[in-house]
Amino acid sequence: MNQLIIKPTLLLDEKKCRRNIRKVYNKAVNKSLIFRPHFKTHQSLEIGSWYKELGVNKITVSSLEMADYFSSQWNDITVAFPVNILEIELINSLAKRIQLNLMVESIEAAIFLMSHLQYNIGVFIKIDVGYKRVGIDPSNREEIDAIITLLESSDKIIFKGFLAHAGHTYDCRSKQEILRVHKKSVEILRNLKDQYQLRYPHIINSYGDTPSCSVAEDFEGIDEIRPGNFVFYDLAQVQIGSTDISNIAVAMVCPIVSINKHRNEIVIYGGGVHFSKDNLQDEVYGKIYGKVVNKNEIGWKDELTGAYLKKLSQEHGIVSMPEHLINDYSIGDTLVILPVHSCMTGNEMKSYLLEPNKEITRL
Amino acid sequence: MNQLIIKPTLLLDEKKCRRNIRKVYNKAVNKSLIFRPHFKTHQSLEIGSWYKELGVNKITVSSLEMADYFSSQWNDITVAFPVNILEIELINSLAKRIQLNLMVESIEAAIFLMSHLQYNIGVFIKIDVGYKRVGIDPSNREEIDAIITLLESSDKIIFKGFLAHAGHTYDCRSKQEILRVHKKSVEILRNLKDQYQLRYPHIINSYGDTPSCSVAEDFEGIDEIRPGNFVFYDLAQVQIGSTDISNIAVAMVCPIVSINKHRNEIVIYGGGVHFSKDNLQDEVYGKIYGKVVNKNEIGWKDELTGAYLKKLSQEHGIVSMPEHLINDYSIGDTLVILPVHSCMTGNEMKSYLLEPNKEITRL
Numbered sequence: 001m002n003q004l005i006i007k008p009t010l011l012l013d014e015k016k017c018r019r020n021i022r023k024v025y026n027k028a029v030n031k032s033l034i035f036r037p038h039f040k041t042h043q044s045l046e047i048g049s050w051y052k053e054l055g056v057n058k059i060t061v062s063s064l065e066m067a068d069y070f071s072s073q074w075n076d077i078t079v080a081f082p083v084n085i086l087e088i089e090l091i092n093s094l095a096k097r098i099q100l101n102l103m104v105e106s107i108e109a110a111i112f113l114m115s116h117l118q119y120n121i122g123v124f125i126k127i128d129v130g131y132k133r134v135g136i137d138p139s140n141r142e143e144i145d146a147i148i149t150l151l152e153s154s155d156k157i158i159f160k161g162f163l164a165h166a167g168h169t170y171d172c173r174s175k176q177e178i179l180r181v182h183k184k185s186v187e188i189l190r191n192l193k194d195q196y197q198l199r200y201p202h203i204i205n206s207y208g209d210t211p212s213c214s215v216a217e218d219f220e221g222i223d224e225i226r227p228g229n230f231v232f233y234d235l236a237q238v239q240i241g242s243t244d245i246s247n248i249a250v251a252m253v254c255p256i257v258s259i260n261k262h263r264n265e266i267v268i269y270g271g272g273v274h275f276s277k278d279n280l281q282d283e284v285y286g287k288i289y290g291k292v293v294n295k296n297e298i299g300w301k302d303e304l305t306g307a308y309l310k311k312l313s314q315e316h317g318i319v320s321m322p323e324h325l326i327n328d329y330s331i332g333d334t335l336v337i338l339p340v341h342s343c344m345t346g347n348e349m350k351s352y353l354l355e356p357n358k359e360i361t362r363l
Numbered sequence: 364m365n366q367l368i369i370k371p372t373l374l375l376d377e378k379k380c381r382r383n384i385r386k387v388y389n390k391a392v393n394k395s396l397i398f399r400p401h402f403k404t405h406q407s408l409e410i411g412s413w414y415k416e417l418g419v420n421k422i423t424v425s426s427l428e429m430a431d432y433f434s435s436q437w438n439d440i441t442v443a444f445p446v447n448i449l450e451i452e453l454i455n456s457l458a459k460r461i462q463l464n465l466m467v468e469s470i471e472a473a474i475f476l477m478s479h480l481q482y483n484i485g486v487f488i489k490i491d492v493g494y495k496r497v498g499i500d501p502s503n504r505e506e507i508d509a510i511i512t513l514l515e516s517s518d519k520i521i522f523k524g525f526l527a528h529a530g531h532t533y534d535c536r537s538k539q540e541i542l543r544v545h546k547k548s549v550e551i552l553r554n555l556k557d558q559y560q561l562r563y564p565h566i567i568n569s570y571g572d573t574p575s576c577s578v579a580e581d582f583e584g585i586d587e588i589r590p591g592n593f594v595f596y597d598l599a600q601v602q603i604g605s606t607d608i609s610n611i612a613v614a615m616v617c618p619i620v621s622i623n624k625h626r627n628e629i630v631i632y633g634g635g636v637h638f639s640k641d642n643l644q645d646e647v648y649g650k651i652y653g654k655v656v657n658k659n660e661i662g663w664k665d666e667l668t669g670a671y672l673k674k675l676s677q678e679h680g681i682v683s684m685p686e687h688l689i690n691d692y693s694i695g696d697t698l699v700i701l702p703v704h705s706c707m708t709g710n711e712m713k714s715y716l717l718e719p720n721k722e723i724t725r726l
Binding site (some may be wrong): 005006007040062063065081082083084085086087105106108109112132133134167255257258259260263267269272273276277278311313314315316318330331332334343344347 | 368369370403425426428444445446447448449450468469471472475495496497530618620621622623626630632635636639640641674676677678679681693694695697706707710
């Protein structure tokens with residue numbers, strides 16, 4: 001397939017991707033959890049259909065724009081992002097068409113929704129389980145109570161429960177560390193629901209992040225999971241300890257445009273506008289933007305040891321290539337490179353190549 | 364204008380932008396330099412037309428895709444990127460329609476072009492003046508001679524001269540440092556041309572980077588300049604010493620979706636997919652992704668001291684807001700933020716808002 005590629009192209013290994021989906025889906029089913037996958041990673045109706053084939057009928061997104069895009073094929077969507085009240089028109093338009101769930105974490109947002117909603121929606125209260133980005137401190141019962149009272153007083157809002165994202169698992173570097181963060185986060189949500197369930201028996205706990213949902217087995221107190229990145233995984237997830245490099249389902253193919261044998265460097269057509277500038281601190285190589293893998297006829301196989309993407313300009317990427325391998329390459333060849341952060345790389349590339357002449361698009 | 368904005372939007376201050384263009388244009392005219400601005404920063408036919416109004420008729424781009432986009436209105440385009448031989452079909456298609464100049468830095472690329480070109484093109488030899496990304500070492504006369512001999516033997520190629528990008532000015536942190544890099548880079552090109560001009564009297568030296576072209580006055584030995592970023596500038600250019608913060612011509616407007624008074628943080632709808640993940644090490648704030656500026660009715664004015672973008676997720680941005688200011692803001696307000704790297708932010712946003720209802724697009 002790679003011979004046909006003449007410019008930076010994002011390959012998607014459909015088999016790995018479907019396997020990743022099935023694995024987390026099975027876990028959810030086995031544990032009787034509602035599976036509401038986050039679609040911000042792939043943002044593709046076609047990939048969404050692979051979830052549909054398994055019977056998934058609820059999804060998560062991180063913007064109203066994404067909700068709008070997916071609303072053509074999905075009618076139960078949670079926007080796991082603090083409600084942007086400036087987009088009330090789109091909120092009402094979506095609420096008219098689908099089961100829309102929003103997330104609030106302030107009295108101001110609750111009041112705004114109460115007075116501007118024209119159609120029914122569900123609302124989750126966002127709880128900060130330790131990531132410290134957004135959400136209410138779980139010990140701040142006064143604010144939680146005040147918001148619930150407001151939500152319950154509205155005839156357009158159904159209070160759905162508590163929602164959290166254990167984003168601090170992204171700082172973990174092993175399964176053990178992930179499980180420690182997971183345990184604490186789940187405990188917080190469980191305690192919270194325990195205290196409110198008597199008054200609001202229908203509420204659920206919605207929880208999600210790829211590291212936790214990939215490695216944890218104990219979800220007691222959780223009703224719904226919302227991981228997203230697992231659909232593709234990436235080098236960052238491998239470093240965190242969520243998965244193995246063999247499960248990464250996307251890779252960039254980039255033409256070689258320059259070779260510098262004195263510096264053991266290969267320059268590719270493929271830069272920050274293709275990979276994004278996300279990077280990670282690799283134990284062996286230092287700061288990297290991707291790792292080179294060996295090609296095969298239909299995609300890629302194992303890591304090409306010692307070869308990594310070390311620098312990015314807007315359109316150029318500089319690959320460090322071991323001295324004993326550099327003579328294997330010429331300009332006009334292509335390199336296949338695993339990305340550090342597949343959500344961001346997908347966003348840059350806007351389409352996925354599955355096989356020759358089979359390209360799928362995204363938002 | 365800002366009240367109309369309901370989601371992350373890139374504002375363009377047309378007045379500042381045209382002033383930036385005119386300033387470098389005037390410098391080029393005064394020094395009898397060919398002005399071939401790099402259009403990779405703005406990538407917009409409309410902004411291109413502002414250059415046209417001044418009489419500019421030659422441009423630079425960094426991909427064949429960009430050359431193709433601009434070829435509808437520009438017929439003299441240099442692609443300042445090592446030629447991607449896999450795109451030979453597009454090269455021939457462009458060469459048929461416009462005066463196309465490519466850049467080579469290897470014998471392999473020269474041979475490939477010689478045997479595959481169907482129409483005439485100009486070719487520059489890329490010289491590495493110290494940035495160490497791509498280009499031939501200027502002391503490697505053997506390779507330079509070999510490439511020139513090849514180019515000159517082709518009836519489809521005109522050897523145009525030497526091209527360099529002093530990208531290492533981006534590591535500078537003052538005008539003095541920029542001028543030191545500039546002086547050395549220009550000397551290298553001048554010496555090179557001196558040695559080849561007798562044999563090839565028509566050759567020119569093409570040189571460019573925004574820091575040098577913004578602050579240097581001595582361009583002896585240079586015939587053409589190709590800066591690009593100066594059209595917008597950004598916080599990185601202010602840190603390098605190329606310009607003043609008041610000349611930055613683009614800014615992001617982002618809705619406030621969450622306020623955390625305990626942490627003095629404001630969360631905006633505006634993340635890595637809007638700003639890009641480019642950041643800089645600020646002397647006062649540490650790692651930043653942008654600086655907040657005060658709004659006015661039609662755009663923005665001076666810096667809001669102490670307020671900066673300190674972290675980005677995919678869709679979220681976390682702004683550090685001084686304690687004494689945080690009570691001035693509510694969810695549903697917007698913040699205006701200067702980007703670290705305008706080339707990358709423009710690439711994410713894909714359009715510019717000039718005034719209410721006046722939006723211009725780009726590639």
